[in-house]
Amino acid sequence: xxxxxxxxxxxVLRCDLMRRPPFSETxxxxxxxxxxxxxxxxxxxxxxxxxxxxxxxxxxxxxxxxGRYEATTPERPALMFGSHIDSVRNGGAYDGALGVTLAIxxxxxxxxxxxxxxxxxxxxxxxxxEGSRFAASMGCSRAMAGSFDPAMLALTDIDGVTMAEAFxxxxxxxxxxxxxxxxxxxxxxxxxxxxxxxxxLEEAGLAVGVVTAIAAQRRIRVRWAGRAGHAGTTPMRxxxxxxxxxAEAMSAVEAHCRAGSHGLVGTVGQISVQPGAFNxxxxxxxxxxxxxxxxxxxxxxxxxxxxxxxxEIAEARDIGLEIERVQSLAASPSDAALSAxxxxxxxATVAGPCLSLPSGAGHDAMVMAGLCPAAMLFIRCRDGLSHxxxxxxxxxxxxxxxxxxxxxxxxxEGPVAP
Ligand code: GLV
Ligand code: MN
Ligand code: MN
Numbered sequence: 387x388x389x390x391x392x393x394x395x396x397x398v399l400r401c402d403l404m405r406r407p408p409f410s411e412t413x414x415x416x417x418x419x420x421x422x423x424x425x426x427x428x429x430x431x432x433x434x435x436x437x438x439x440x441x442x443x444x445x446x447x448x449x450x451x452x453g454r455y456e457a458t459t460p461e462r463p464a465l466m467f468g469s470h471i472d473s474v475r476n477g478g479a480y481d482g483a484l485g486v487t488l489a490i491x492x493x494x495x496x497x498x499x500x501x502x503x504x505x506x507x508x509x510x511x512x513x514x515x516e517g518s519r520f521a522a523s524m525g526c527s528r529a530m531a532g533s534f535d536p537a538m539l540a541l542t543d544i545d546g547v548t549m550a551e552a553f554x555x556x557x558x559x560x561x562x563x564x565x566x567x568x569x570x571x572x573x574x575x576x577x578x579x580x581x582x583x584x585x586x587l588e589e590a591g592l593a594v595g596v597v598t599a600i601a602a603q604r605r606i607r608v609r610w611a612g613r614a615g616h617a618g619t620t621p622m623r624x625x626x627x628x629x630x631x632x633a634e635a636m637s638a639v640e641a642h643c644r645a646g647s648h649g650l651v652g653t654v655g656q657i658s659v660q661p662g663a664f665n666x667x668x669x670x671x672x673x674x675x676x677x678x679x680x681x682x683x684x685x686x687x688x689x690x691x692x693x694x695x696x697x698e699i700a701e702a703r704d705i706g707l708e709i710e711r712v713q714s715l716a717a718s719p720s721d722a723a724l725s726a727x728x729x730x731x732x733x734a735t736v737a738g739p740c741l742s743l744p745s746g747a748g749h750d751a752m753v754m755a756g757l758c759p760a761a762m763l764f765i766r767c768r769d770g771l772s773h774x775x776x777x778x779x780x781x782x783x784x785x786x787x788x789x790x791x792x793x794x795x796x797x798x799e800g801p802v803a804p
């Protein structure tokens with residue numbers, strides 16, 4: 387099929403457009419956090435593109451943008467494609483967004499060819515996969531999957547705005563977020579195209595691959611409380627420095643996870659220190675801890691070992707320690723049948739073998755798996771780099787991914803004349 391536009395390349399260019407204001411809160415390095423004006427601008431733009439692709443468009447109660455391309459007959463269940471449209475601070479243009487723009491390209495190709503399938507196609511742009519505004523992530527896919535925890539509404543952003551207030555400011559009712567839940571019978575499956583964010587495809591010399599499973603993930607906030615004091619006059623032996631304790635704990639995280647196996651990784655990505663001055667011994671320090679592994683058992687064992695070690699450090703230094711478990715996401719194997727169909731589509735498209743690979747990154751697909759069969763198509767990115775402004779995907783690789791998605795749809799039901 388010749389769609390009349392550069393499938394895949396256009397999806398990349400659309401992500402490039404959305405890396406700048408008004409689609410980004412910042413001019414250099416993409417920052418598009420949940421329920422911000424930049425998020426709204428992206429939804430407005432995506433709505434236009436979805437409309438041009440022949441889709442009806444709505445924003446659900448959780449702020450998800452949902453486009454629908456009807457089947458030959460109305461009210462058929464849908465195959466859903468898509469990913470998230472929010473980003474980390476100073477992120478790359480393609481993490482999440484490319485999954486949405488690629489899916490739009492595919493639907494537009496069908497639309498231009500006047501083809502409808504026996505199943506409807508929906509495209510979703512989830513708003514909160516990263517948790518870059520509020521500490522917990524995947525609130526939007528949780529809402530769609532019926533697993534949204536209203537306790538999330540009380541989380542505050544860096545300016546003290548609660549998620550509930552952010553929903554209201556966005557024009558959505560916080561007490562209605564749960565109404566975004568979809569019925570299992572509505573959705574045949576969820577397919578998330580996403581950049582790999584790691585080096586495996588590049589090392590294998592392949593444009594795309596199919597995900598076997600998504601790693602288990604735990605988010606924990608760790609607070610250390612000591613005694614503030616004068617940096618010039620307090621002898622070292624009399625100090626109860628919570629930041630020094632936190633530093634020792636961070637080294638323990640690195641050492642433990644380096645020695646681990648089964649994809650164990652641990653990251654301290656955020657730290658705050660009070661009061662925070664050259665000449666004051668800190669009184670308190672707080673850091674975030676993100677631990678992931680291929681299985682829940684490995685992830686939990688690491689968390690237990692690390693928290694035990696933190697307790698020892700705190701005790702030895704006479705420091706108060708408080709642990710807050712912010713989020714736990716279970717490891718999520720991909721749906722076998724959907725993944726097999728994706729693999730066949732890859733093999734048919736590239737006329738070669740398909741690499742199957744695990745995902746260390748979290749994805750909305752792991753939440754959607756609680757609602758319907760879910761699978762992921764990974765797309766090669768340069769140097770495996772992501773969560774960085776230099777994240778890069780070639781037009782050619784994106785075009786392969788778009789062709790794979792169309793091949794998947796062709797094989798799924800086959801086109802039916804309008
Ligand atoms: C999202 O990118 C995550 O894996 O944290
Ligand atoms: Mn990300
Ligand atoms: Mn992502």
